[in-house]
Amino acid sequence: xxxxxxxxxxxxxxxxxxxxxxxxxxxxxxxxxxxxxxxxxxxxxxxxxxxxxxxxxxxxxxxxxxxxxxxxxxxxxxxxxxxxxxxxxxxxxxxxxxxxxxxxxxxxxxxxxxxxxxxxxxxxxxxxxxxxxxxxxxxxxxxxxxxxxxxxxx
Amino acid sequence: xxxxxxxxxxxxxxxxxxxxxxxxxxxxxxxxxxxxxxxxxxxxxxxxxxxxxxxxxxxxxxxxxxxxxxxxxxxxxxxxxxxxxxxxxxxxxxxxxxxxxxxxxxxxxxxxxxxxxxxxxxxxxxxxxxxxxxxxxxxxxxxxxxxxxxxxxxxxxxxxxxxxxxxxxxxxxxxxxxxxxxxxxxxxxxxxxxxxxxxxxxxxxxxxxxxxxxxxxxxxxxxxxxxxxxxxxxxxxxxxxxxxxxxxxxxxxxxxxxxxxxxxxxxxxxxxxxxxxxxxxxxxxxxxxxxxxxxxxxxxxxxxxxxxxxxxxxxxxxxxxxxxxxxxxxxxxxxxxxxxxxxxxxxxxxxxxxxxxxxxxxxxxxxxxxxxxxxxx
Numbered sequence: 001x002x003x004x005x006x007x008x009x010x011x012x013x014x015x016x017x018x019x020x021x022x023x024x025x026x027x028x029x030x031x032x033x034x035x036x037x038x039x040x041x042x043x044x045x046x047x048x049x050x051x052x053x054x055x056x057x058x059x060x061x062x063x064x065x066x067x068x069x070x071x072x073x074x075x076x077x078x079x080x081x082x083x084x085x086x087x088x089x090x091x092x093x094x095x096x097x098x099x100x101x102x103x104x105x106x107x108x109x110x111x112x113x114x115x116x117x118x119x120x121x122x123x124x125x126x127x128x129x130x131x132x133x134x135x136x137x138x139x140x141x142x143x144x145x146x147x148x149x150x151x152x153x154x
Numbered sequence: 155x156x157x158x159x160x161x162x163x164x165x166x167x168x169x170x171x172x173x174x175x176x177x178x179x180x181x182x183x184x185x186x187x188x189x190x191x192x193x194x195x196x197x198x199x200x201x202x203x204x205x206x207x208x209x210x211x212x213x214x215x216x217x218x219x220x221x222x223x224x225x226x227x228x229x230x231x232x233x234x235x236x237x238x239x240x241x242x243x244x245x246x247x248x249x250x251x252x253x254x255x256x257x258x259x260x261x262x263x264x265x266x267x268x269x270x271x272x273x274x275x276x277x278x279x280x281x282x283x284x285x286x287x288x289x290x291x292x293x294x295x296x297x298x299x300x301x302x303x304x305x306x307x308x309x310x311x312x313x314x315x316x317x318x319x320x321x322x323x324x325x326x327x328x329x330x331x332x333x334x335x336x337x338x339x340x341x342x343x344x345x346x347x348x349x350x351x352x353x354x355x356x357x358x359x360x361x362x363x364x365x366x367x368x369x370x371x372x373x374x375x376x377x378x379x380x381x382x383x384x385x386x387x388x389x390x391x392x393x394x395x396x397x398x399x400x401x402x403x404x405x406x407x408x409x410x411x412x413x414x415x416x417x418x419x420x421x422x423x424x425x426x427x428x429x430x431x432x433x434x435x436x437x438x439x440x441x442x443x444x445x446x447x448x449x450x451x452x453x454x455x456x457x458x459x460x461x462x463x464x465x466x467x468x469x470x471x472x473x474x475x476x477x478x479x480x481x482x483x484x485x486x487x488x489x490x491x492x493x494x495x496x497x498x499x500x501x502x503x504x505x506x507x508x509x510x511x512x513x514x515x516x517x518x519x520x521x522x523x524x525x526x527x528x529x530x531x
Contacts (some may be wrong), residue, residue, distance in 0.1 A: 048358040101341035105451040117452040
């Protein structure tokens with residue numbers, strides 16, 4: 001295939017350096033603004049809607065249903081917790097999410113400890129770390145018993 | 155290039171000639187072979203028959219042998235992952251409610267479903283192994299030096315992409331063990347300063363829920379394969395510019411006819427499939443139960459390539475953020491290796507570098523063994 005003879009293209013006379021630099025900076029600034037705007041729009045879209053637990057007060061069932069020393073996992077949103085009946089009147093609520101890598105703890109009623117199945121971290125019922133890799137204690141939640149029903153403030 | 159000099163083909167016009175007058179077939183051939191098969195530059199101004207002839211006539215180094223076949227194995231495995239992955243995607247549904255059910259349908263109810271699933275799962279682990287071994291081989295032979303830096307960067311980037319593909323794919327079954335493996339892996343990622351929160355934002359939050367599942371799904375099916383294909387293309391584009399390997403290595407090995415090369419590639423493919431089918435049938439990946447975000451099972455194993463950081467996290471009181479930061483720093487350091495190791499390439503220096511590499515590898519392997527033993531306890 002014959003390649004057509006190229007004719008020299010006449011360019012306009014170069015702009016003075018000051019003006020050229022000003023225009024370059026201006027167009028770059030515009031492009032950067034466009035980029036920022038696009039990033040903001042895409043970022044706002046990408047932000048996953050936050051899943052908040054709607055209820056702040058959770059009904060954990062009747063006190064009479066719990067045996068003394070029994071602990072039950074309450075499957076509440078992203079903050080599951082254990083409700084443990086200590087004796088005739090006292091009940092406590094303790095987060096069930098290990099502070100190490102967020103595994104769900106198991107409850108050992110014999111020793112009254114919470115045990116992590118992932119790395120064998122152990123917590124007592126006050127939330128203190130007994131052994132294992134977790135560095136922070138477990139958060140507890142306030143509990144109230146009204147008319148025989150247990151309510152936990154998450 | 156010793157193509158036939160004859161200009162006039164026989165008068166009978168086939169469909170190739172018909173097409174040739176309408177599209178540039180050589181250009182298409184060149185594009186397609188940027189993803190495999192042809193390592194030498196292709197003259198796209200020639201008609202396609204002549205190009206094919208040129209390619210077949212070009213002697214190639216004895217390539218499909220030993221450690222040099224790893225790139226080829228990776229390309230074959232990538233093709234297998236695409237085929238089996240598309241087949242799996244026809245029935246898979248990416249929601250927490252349906253993911254485990256639909257995977258079980260594929261594996262238990264569909265004819266041959268278990269085989270496709272196992273081939274995909276084992277193919278993924280083999281791909282990780284092959285691509286890591288290929289990286290080691292490139293390091294051993296010093297193939298990150300000028301002008302091969304881009305090849306090295308592609309190899310490192312492909313390793314990242316493959317590991318991320320494996321990581322995202324494992325969550326998709328929503329099996330209790332893979333689910334909690336992902337939760338634990340992500341906790342380390344999210345603890346990294348600065349990069350962690352950015353990644354958590356991009357992946358849809360810190361809790362592994364339906365948002366995270368569908369983002370993993372999209373990454374696994376679309377984003378990561380496209381990136382992999384892009385790096386594959388760049389690899390071959392670089393190969394065509396800088397050549398197959400170092401001249402002294404090529405001289406040692408001698409050259410062979412391209413057809414012989416195709417024959418060895420075929421044999422390699424057959425061997426690879428023999429291994430894969432054996433693994434998929436005799437050592438299938440097991441299912442446990444559908445993941446329950448409120449119950450962590452015991453004995454969750456990290457994937458084999460993550461056993462070393464796992465052992466480190468278990469044995470030393472290393473905070474998760476430091477461990478994650480270490481992994482990230484290592485990944486970036488490997489990427490920047492060619493810039494760091496510029497300069498003279500004396501045998502003594504090369505020996506020292508190899509020794510350092512072997513030492514790092516030995517530490518990694520020892521930690522991995524430690525991690526594997528931990529799991530068994």
